[in-house]
Amino acid sequence: MATMKDLRGDAPTWCPGCGHFSIMAGIQKSMIELGYEPHEFAIISGIGCSGKVSEYIRSNSFHTIHGRSVPIAQGVKMGNPNLKVIASGGDGDGYGIGLGHFVHASRRNIDMSYIVMDNSIYGLTKGQTSPRSEHGFVTKSASSENKEYPVDPVCTSIINGATFVAQGYSGNIKQLTHIIKRAIEHRGFSHVNIFSPCVTFNKVNTYDYYKERLISIEEPFHTRDAAIQSLREHHGLVTGILFEELRDDYQTKLGIDFDMQSVQSGEMDHERLTLMQERFK
Amino acid sequence: MRTSIEWMVGGQQGEGIDSTGELFARTLVRYGYSVSTYKQFMSRIKGGHTNYKLKATIQRNYYAGDEIDILLCLDKESLEKNESNLSKGALIIQEGTVENLIRNEEKQYDIFTVPLKKLASELGNPLAKNMIAIGISSALVDLPKELLNHFISEIFEKKGEEVIRTNIQAVAKGYELTTNFLSHLVSPLEKADLKDQLFMSGNEATAFGSLMAGCRFLSAYPITPASEIMEWLAKELPAVGGTVMQVEDEIAGICLAIGANYSGVRAMTSTSGPGISLKTEAIGMAGMSEVPIVIVNSQRGGPSTGLPTKHEQSDLQHMIYGTHGEIPRIVLYPSTIEEAFYIAAESFNLAEYYQCPVIVALDLGLSMNKMTVPSFNSKRVEIHRGKLLTEEELKLYKEDFFSRYRFTDDGISPRPLVGMKNGLHLTSSNEHGEDGYITEDPELRIKMMRKRLEKTKEAMIQEPFKLQSSTGISPKEVDILLVGMGSTFGAINEAMTKLNEQGRETYAHLHIQQLYPLPLEQLSDLFENKRIITIENNYTSQLLILLKQHLPIHNQAESIVQFDGNPFMIKTLLEQMKKVV
Numbered sequence: 001m002a003t004m005k006d007l008r009g010d011a012p013t014w015c016p017g018c019g020h021f022s023i024m025a026g027i028q029k030s031m032i033e034l035g036y037e038p039h040e041f042a043i044i045s046g047i048g049c050s051g052k053v054s055e056y057i058r059s060n061s062f063h064t065i066h067g068r069s070v071p072i073a074q075g076v077k078m079g080n081p082n083l084k085v086i087a088s089g090g091d092g093d094g095y096g097i098g099l100g101h102f103v104h105a106s107r108r109n110i111d112m113s114y115i116v117m118d119n120s121i122y123g124l125t126k127g128q129t130s131p132r133s134e135h136g137f138v139t140k141s142a143s144s145e146n147k148e149y150p151v152d153p154v155c156t157s158i159i160n161g162a163t164f165v166a167q168g169y170s171g172n173i174k175q176l177t178h179i180i181k182r183a184i185e186h187r188g189f190s191h192v193n194i195f196s197p198c199v200t201f202n203k204v205n206t207y208d209y210y211k212e213r214l215i216s217i218e219e220p221f222h223t224r225d226a227a228i229q230s231l232r233e234h235h236g237l238v239t240g241i242l243f244e245e246l247r248d249d250y251q252t253k254l255g256i257d258f259d260m261q262s263v264q265s266g267e268m269d270h271e272r273l274t275l276m277q278e279r280f281k
Numbered sequence: 282m283r284t285s286i287e288w289m290v291g292g293q294q295g296e297g298i299d300s301t302g303e304l305f306a307r308t309l310v311r312y313g314y315s316v317s318t319y320k321q322f323m324s325r326i327k328g329g330h331t332n333y334k335l336k337a338t339i340q341r342n343y344y345a346g347d348e349i350d351i352l353l354c355l356d357k358e359s360l361e362k363n364e365s366n367l368s369k370g371a372l373i374i375q376e377g378t379v380e381n382l383i384r385n386e387e388k389q390y391d392i393f394t395v396p397l398k399k400l401a402s403e404l405g406n407p408l409a410k411n412m413i414a415i416g417i418s419s420a421l422v423d424l425p426k427e428l429l430n431h432f433i434s435e436i437f438e439k440k441g442e443e444v445i446r447t448n449i450q451a452v453a454k455g456y457e458l459t460t461n462f463l464s465h466l467v468s469p470l471e472k473a474d475l476k477d478q479l480f481m482s483g484n485e486a487t488a489f490g491s492l493m494a495g496c497r498f499l500s501a502y503p504i505t506p507a508s509e510i511m512e513w514l515a516k517e518l519p520a521v522g523g524t525v526m527q528v529e530d531e532i533a534g535i536c537l538a539i540g541a542n543y544s545g546v547r548a549m550t551s552t553s554g555p556g557i558s559l560k561t562e563a564i565g566m567a568g569m570s571e572v573p574i575v576i577v578n579s580q581r582g583g584p585s586t587g588l589p590t591k592h593e594q595s596d597l598q599h600m601i602y603g604t605h606g607e608i609p610r611i612v613l614y615p616s617t618i619e620e621a622f623y624i625a626a627e628s629f630n631l632a633e634y635y636q637c638p639v640i641v642a643l644d645l646g647l648s649m650n651k652m653t654v655p656s657f658n659s660k661r662v663e664i665h666r667g668k669l670l671t672e673e674e675l676k677l678y679k680e681d682f683f684s685r686y687r688f689t690d691d692g693i694s695p696r697p698l699v700g701m702k703n704g705l706h707l708t709s710s711n712e713h714g715e716d717g718y719i720t721e722d723p724e725l726r727i728k729m730m731r732k733r734l735e736k737t738k739e740a741m742i743q744e745p746f747k748l749q750s751s752t753g754i755s756p757k758e759v760d761i762l763l764v765g766m767g768s769t770f771g772a773i774n775e776a777m778t779k780l781n782e783q784g785r786e787t788y789a790h791l792h793i794q795q796l797y798p799l800p801l802e803q804l805s806d807l808f809e810n811k812r813i814i815t816i817e818n819n820y821t822s823q824l825l826i827l828l829k830q831h832l833p834i835h836n837q838a839e840s841i842v843q844f845d846g847n848p849f850m851i852k853t854l855l856e857q858m859k860k861v862v
Contacts, residue, residue, distance in 0.1 A: 009682075009707070010718045039702050042544070055707060055718055058682060060699045062543055063709040063719075064536075065566045071533040075540020076699065078498060078526065079548065083700050101536075104529040259522030260546040261698060263495030265666045268626070270659040273493055276517070277656055280479035281310075 002032055009058040014049060019170030019196030019207075020117050024053050026168070026176040027086065027115065030184055031059075033177070036084060044073040046089030046098065049124045049198075050117035053088050067098030074110045079260055081251055084184055085112040091132040092122050095151040099131070102153075105189055106162040111249040113183045113190045116153065119198035120205045127201035137204060155231055157191040158224050158243050164190035165227070166241045169214055170197060171207050179241060188249045195239075213237045220244050283468050284339050286422050287346040287368065290414070291332035291359030294322060298355065301411040302333025303651070304436070305418060309337040310480045310653055311432055312424055313473040317652045317771060319345040319848065324505070324589045330358040339473040343617055343652065344771025347850045351421060353414045364388070372421065372466055374414055382462055393417075393463060400454055406447035416455015423469035426456055477656040483621045483647035483768070484509035486654065487577055488517075490625030491549055493657075495664050496575070497523030498548035500537035502530055502556060505589050506645040507579040510551040531559035535576065539563060542573045543708060545669065545698035547629050549575040554583045554596050557640075561603045564638050566710045568608025571686065571694070571733065573632035573667075577625070579643040580767075582846045591846030592645040594767055595819035597827065600640045601797045607730070609635065609737045612797035614642040616747055616770040619654045620794060621647065626662040627742050634667035635737050636693060642796070644818070646768030646848045662743070668695045675703045682706065684715040688728065692736030737798060745795035745803070749774065751781040756789035761812045761862065764791045766824055769849055773816055776854045786862065793824070799831055813838035814861060816854065820844045 007028040014020050031041060038059045045054035047066035054061035060083075064072050073087035094102050094116045105114065120132040121139070128141035132153070137146040157165050164186040168176040176194065183190035195214070197207050217240035221227035227243045251258065288305065292298045299320065309316050314337040323329040336346035348368040354360050354375045367373075369389050377394025384391050395417070401410035412433075419429055430449050437445045459467065481489070488510045491499075497518060501511045515525040523546075528534055534550045541548035552560065557578045567574040580596045582588025600612050611631050615621040625641055632639040675683070675697050685706040687694045697704025707717030712729060714720045747770070750756035765773045770792050777790040791807065793799070813834055815825040822840035829835055841857045843849055 037702070039700060039705055042699055044540070052719075055709070058705060060705055061707045061717075062540075062570070063707070063711060064570075065562060065710050068532065068536045068563065068566075071528070071536035072540040072543070075498075075500065075537035075542075075548070076544045077540075078500075078524070078537065079541035079544030079546035080698075080700050083544065100529055101533055104533070254519075254524060256519045256524055257522055258524070260497035260541070260548075261544070262522075263497065263547055263664065263666070265664050267663055268493045268659040272521075273657060273659045276489065276492075277479055280481045280485070280654075 001035055002037055004028060004032065006038055007031060007058050009061070010055045012056045013052065015200050017199040018049070019119060019198070020050055020053065022170040022173045022176060023115065023117050023194050023196055024056055026173055026180050027053070028057060029177045030180040034181055034184060041084045041086065042073070042076050044069045044076060044085065044087045046093035048090040048093050048122070050088060050090035051093065067093050067096070068101070069093065070098060070101040070105045070114060073112050074105060074108070077110050077112050078251070081258055086115060086184070087112060088115045088117065090123070091116060091118040091120060091153070092130045095153055096131040099151065103156060103160050106157040106160040106191065109161065109163055109188045109247065109250050111187050111189070111251065113192065115180065115183070115192045116194060117196045118153070118193050119196045119202055120150070121198050121202040123198045123201055134204065152236060153193045154191070154236065154242055155228050158227055162191045163188035163245045163247050164241070165243045166190070166192045167239045168192060168194040169210055169239050170194060171210060172239065175216065175239060182241060186244065188247060214239055216240050217242070282471050283422070284471050285336060286350055286470050287334070287336045287348050288351045288418060289332055289334045289349045289363060290353040290355065290411070291330060291363060292355030294325065294329050294331045295327040296355055297411060298331050298333055301415065302335065305415050306335045306651065307480055308415070308419065308424070308429055308432055309335070310478055311428060313475045313478070314338060315341045315473070315475055315478070315653045316480065317342050317345045318650050319646070320650055322590050330356060330362060332359065332363070337470070339471050341475070342771065344775055344851070345650070347852050351418050353418070372463070374417060380458065380462055391466065395458060401451060404447050404450050404454065406444065406451070409448050409451035412448050412451035413455045413458070416452035417459050417463070418455070419452070420456040420459035421463060421467055423467055426452065475653065478653045479656060480651055480653050481618060482509065482649055482651045483615070483618045483643050484579065484649065485513055486618045486621040487625040487641065487643065488513040490622035491575070491629065492517055492521065494626035494629040494662065495547045496549055496629060497521065498538065498541040498546050499550065500526040500528050500548070501534045501551045502528060504553045504556050506581055506648040507551045507553050507577060509648070510577060531556040532563060535560040535563040535574065539567050539572055539574050543699060547633070549577065551577040551579070553579050553581050555586065557596060557599060557603070564610070565604035565606060565608055567638045568604065568610055568733070569606070570708045570710050571636040572708065573636050574638050575628045575632050575641065576638060577641045577643060579645065579648040581645050588846045592768070592848050593818050593844060593846065594644050595823065595844070596642070597796065597819070597823035600642055601827065607734060609637040609733050610797065611635065611637065611639045611737060611740050612642060613639065613742060614766045614794055614796050615647065616767065616792040616794055618647065618652045620744070622657055623662050624742065624794065630662070630665045630667070631740060631742070633669065634665060634693070635740055636667070636696065637737060642767065644767045668693055670695050670697045670704065672701055672703070675701055678703070682716060685717050686713060686729070687715045688732060692732040740798060741800065742795050745793070745800040747792040747794065748789060748807070750787070750789040751778050754781060754787050754789070757807065759789040759811060760786040761788050761814060762791050762808070763788060764793065764813055764815045764824065764828070765817065766793050766796065769816055769818065772849045772851055772854060776851050776858070779851065779855060780858065796827065799827070801831055805832055808832055808834055811837065815840040816849065818843055818848070
C-alpha cells in the first residue's frame with residue numbers, strides 16, 4: 001500500500017496557508033485509504049495555482065493547458081478504462097475558460113472525478129475577478145466592483161446530469177477526504193467543488209468567512225430538485241455529498257469490448273484489410 | 282468507339298442526385314473502367330443546384346474531366362450552369378411531356394426530352410425515374426445490360442424483390458428508349474479490364490488507412506468536408522475494440538484524442554479550417570509535452586466561415602506554423618485517394634516515433650469525391666510503435682519516477698504506458714527538465730528546445746513527393762517543373778502531358794506529399810536549372826512561399842493560383858500557363 005511519502009512529487013510553491021494544501025492532502029489520503037498504488041491513477045490538471053497539483057502528487061500526471069483538463073482526462077479514461085482518472089483545476093480553469101467542457105462532461109458521465117479548487121479569484125495572475133467572484137467583489141481587473149453574478153457550479157452539474165456532486169471546504173479535511181474517497185469510488189462523472197481560500201488575493205472569501213457561513217449535510221438529497229432548492233436557500237454554502245445517482249457510466253453504456261492499447265508493431269492485418277476492402281467494390 | 286465518357290447528373294439538392302451519380306459511377310467501376318468523380322453542392326439541406334460529374338476511362342485517371350458528353354438535367358440550372366462545358370455532340374437528357382429529340386445546331390448538342398416521371402410511375406416505382414436515365418446513358422455507350430442488372434440486384438437486395446424488379450425494368454426502359462430514339466448517337470465505350478479496383482473517397486481512404494494502422498479512437502466535431510471520416514470510423518471502430526466520440530467542440534475533439542494518445546492509444550481527430558484554428562493551442566501542447574497526435578485537416582474555402590462546401594488549399598501556412606511558440610511537427614498531404622490510405626497509416630508511425638503532432642492535410646476535392654483505387658497492399662506500411670516501453674524494458678531503468686524527457690542521441694525519449702507499475706511519470710506543457718518538473722533554468726531550456734525541435738529533422742515518409750513526366754522525357758532534365766499538392770494531381774498531370782505534346786518547352790510534374798519538414802536535399806537537386814511554377818488553390822501562393830523560404834529559387838519560380846472555390850480545369854490551367862510562360 002502506498003504511503004504519503006510515495007505520493008509526494010515536486011515541492012509545492014503555493015503560498016503558506018493556501019487552501020490547496022488541504023485539497024492535495026485530501027486527494028493523497030484518499031488514494032492511500034482506498035488502498036491504491038500511485039500507478040493506478042492519472043492526475044490531469046489545468047493551469048493556475050491549482051494546476052500545479054499534478055506536479056506535486058507523485059503519480060501518472062499530465063499538467064495540461066488552461067481549461068482543458070476535463071476533455072483530456074476523458075480521453076485518458078477512454079484510452080485506458082482501468083485507470084482511476086482525476087481532473088483538477090481552479091474555478092477560472094473549470095468555470096471560466098473550461099465551462100463548456102464541464103457541462104458536457106456532467107451529462108456524458110464518463111467514470112472520472114473532477115476536483116475543483118474554488119478560491120473565487122485568479123491567483124497565479126495576481127488577483128483578478130473570477131467567474132466565482134461575488135457580485136460587488138473589487139479587484140484590479142475591473143474598473144469598478146464586479147457587476148456580474150457568479151457561476152453556480154454545483155447546481156450546474158446537478159442540473160446537467162452529473163451522477164455525483166459534492167462540495168467541500170479546505171478547512172475541514174476530514175469531510176473533504178471522505179467526499180474525495182466517495183467521488184473516486186463513484187462509477188461515473190463525479191464533481192467535487194471545494195472552497196479553498198486564497199490567503200494572498202481574496203480578502204472576502206476567507207477561512208473565517210466560510211467558518212461562519214457553511215452548513216454541512218450528512219446525507220445526500222434524494223432528488224436533484226431538493227439539492228438545488230437547498231443550495232439556493234443557503235447561497236450555495238452547503239458542504240457534503242449533495243447528490244448521487246447510480247447509473248451506467250458512458251463506457252459501460254457503449255457496450256464495446258474496449259481494447260485500444262494493445263496494437264502491436266508489425267505488418268497490417270492482411271485478412272482484415274482484404275475483408276474490409278470488399279465493401280468498396 | 283470512344284475511350285472515355287464524361288457524364289453528369291444535375292438537379293436540386295435532396296432529389297437523389299448523389300445516389301444517381303454514385304450508382305452510375307459504381308456501375309462503370311464494375312465494368313472495369315477507371316472512374317473519377319466531382320460533386321458540386323451547397324451549404325443547405327434541401328434545394329439549390331447540385332451536380333455529380335464523372336469521367337470513366339479505360340486507363341487509370343485521376344481527374345473528373347473538363348467536359349460533359351452526357352448531361353442528365355433534373356432542374357433548369359443543370360444546363361445553364363454547365364452548358365459551356367458540353368463537348369461537341371453532347372447529349373442532354375431532360376424531363377419532358379413526350380419523347381422528343383431536338384438538335385441545337387449552333388451549339389452542336391442534342392436535347393432528348395423524355396417523361397421520366399410518368400414512365401417510372403407506369404412501372405409502379407416513381408423513384409426509379411433516375412434509373413431510366415441511367416439505362417439511357419448505359420445504352421448510349423453500349424454497356425452490356427446483364428452486368429448492370431446483376432449490380433442492381435446486389436445494391437437493392439435489402440429493399441426486396443419488388444424494388445429490384447422495377448429498377449431492372451426501368452433500366453430496360455432506358456435501353457429501349459435509346460434503341461427507339463437515339464440509336465444514331467450510340468458510341469460504344471471501348472472495353473476496359475482494370476482488376477481489383479476499389480471505389481472510395483479520400484475521407485474513406487484516410488479513415489480506412491488509420492484503422493488499419495491501429496488507430497482505435499477518434500474524437501471530433503461535425504464539420505464539412507471532414508465529417509465522413511468520423512462517420513466511417515464510428516461504424517468500424519467498435520469491431521476492433523475502439524470507438525469514435527462526437528464531442529462538444531473542436532477543442533474537446535483534439536483534447537480527448539491527445540488524452541487517449543497519452544494513455545497509449547493510437548488516436549486522432551479530424552476537422553476542417555475553422556476547427557484547425559480552434560485546435561491550435563492544443564497542437565502546441567502536444568508538441569511541447571511530446572504526446573503523439575494525428576490531426577486530419579480537410580481544407581475548404583476560407584477564411585472564417587468562407588465557402589464551407591467549396592474547394593481550397595489555403596491552410597498550408599496555418600498547418601505548418603500555427604500555434605504560439607515553436608514546436609516539432611510533421612505536415613503531410615496525400616496527392617491521391619490511394620496515397621491518403623498509406624499516408625494516414627504512416628502518420629501514426631511518425632506521430633508515435635517522433636512523439637509530436639502529425640497533420641494530414643486533405644482538401645474538399647480529395648475528401649469528398651470518389652475515385653477508383655487499386656486494392657491496398659498490407660505490406661507497404663508496417664506498424665511501428667516507436668519508443669513505447671514494455672513493462673519488462675521499464676524495469677531495467679530502475680527508476681522511482683521515470684524521466685519522461687530524458688536526453689537521448691536522437692532527441693526522442695522512451696515512453697512508458699500510463700498505468701505501468703514502474704512507469705510513473707510527469708507529462709507537462711510547461712518547460713520542464715528530464716523528469717518533467719517545471720524549470721526556468723536557461724541552460725536546461727536551451728537543451729530541451731534543441732531536443733524537441735531537432736528530433737524531426739530526419740522524418741521522411743516513403744514517398745515525400747511524386748515526380749512524373751511524359752513518355753520519353755526525363756523529369757530531371759525538363760525546362761519547367763509544375764509543382765502541386767493534394768487533389769490537383771490529376772489535372773496538373775493531364776495538363777503537363779498536353780504541354781509536352783505541344784512540343785515547345787519540356788515539362789515535368791512534381792507533387793509534394795511531405796510539406797514539413799520538406800525533403801530539401803532532393804528538392805534542391807531537382808530544382809536546379811529549371812523554372813518552377815507552383816499550381817495552387819489559394820490567393821497568396823502559399824506553396825511557392827514555403828519553397829522560397831527554404832530553397833534559393835527566387836529568380837526562377839512563380840505561381841498559378843485559383844481561389845474561386847472550384848478545382849482547376851485543364852483548359853483554364855493551360856490558359857494561365859500561356860500567360861506565365
